[in-house]
Amino acid sequence: MRIDIITVLPELLKSPFEASILKRAIDKGLVEVHFHNLRDYTDNKYRQVDDYQFGGGAGMVLMIAPIDKCISKLKGERSYDAVIYMTPDGETLDQKMANNLSLQKNIIILCGHYKGVDQRVRDAYVTKEISIGDYVLSGGELGAAVLCDTIIRLIPGVLGDETSALTDTFQDGLLAPPVYTRPADYDGMKVPDVLLTGNFGKIEQWREDKAHKRTEKLRPDLLE
Template identity: 60%
Template sequence: MRIDIVTGFPRILEGPLGESILKQAQAKGLLQVVVHDLREYTHDKHRTIDDEPYGGGSGMVLKPEPFFECFDRLTSERRYDEVIYMTPEGEKFSQKLANELSLKESLMILCGHYKGVDERVRMALVTREISIGDYVLSGGEIAALVVIDAIARLIPGVLHDGESALLDSFQTGMLDYPHYTRPVEYRGMRVPEVLLSGNHREIERWRQEQAMARTARRRKDLLRE
């Protein structure tokens, strides 16, 4: 899979893309993430990517020209399954949507900043708008990282244990069950005996019961869906 990120602030992405699962996915050649700096598509000495909004008001708006020129170059080289714009106004990101996007071959993600992008970018270039929640961030870069991380772990071969991602919270419509590792006892808290029993049938039953109970306590809405 290839994901192209278009942003005016590429350094925000550098750290997370070079760590943990995202680093492993790229090292294995299973995921290619390419970051494109909007300032490379400007033509003034100040490399301006934003301007004041027409009609007045506070804040700055990202200009359309750099987005269109970057889009034109990228789409001349390959076809994209989706061109995604990260915005609080988009459809809410979910595990179901992560599963869907993980099956794509090529995605482009456009990151807004400040008050967002010129509306013509959304009208002409974007095929899908995605939100990671009902709140506002300074820009779309962190939201894009959330989406990419959720997608990457679903790509076959990225995780050492191929079943791990399939057992995550929300994959089964419920939250995940509790997890324990060594030591058996720590500060008076002991690992449940069933997990030490070696009885896989009982362990599976315990996990299902715990997942159901946790979901009922914390996210009853999932049980109603």
């Protein structure tokens, strides 16, 4: 998979890809992540990428020209399965969406800033708009990092145990059950006996029951 991220603040985005699972995925050659500074696609000496909005109002808007030049350059080099715009009024990211995007070969992620991008960008170039929640960030960079993490960890070979992602919260429409590790008894706080039996049939049934109960208590909307 190749991910091209268009941003006015590439330095804000790079650190998550220089450690942990994301770095290992890149080092293994399982994913390529490239950052494109929108200011490199301007024609003015001040490298200006934003301007006042027509009709007045507070806040600046990212201009269409540099975005067009960047996307056109990338599309001239390869085909893309999706051009994603990170925006608070987009479709809310969920596990099903992450699963589907992890199967794509090449995607572009455009990070919004200020009051967003010229609407013509959304109309002409963007194929999918994604939000990571009902709140507003200073820019789309942190949202793009979250999106990349959810996608990349699902690519085969990224996680040490490929079955781990399949048992994550939301994969089966439920919250994950409680998990425990050693010691079995810590200051009187004990691990449930069933987990120590070695009876994997009973253990799986216990986990399924707990997952349903947690979901019913914390996220009953998922059971609807």
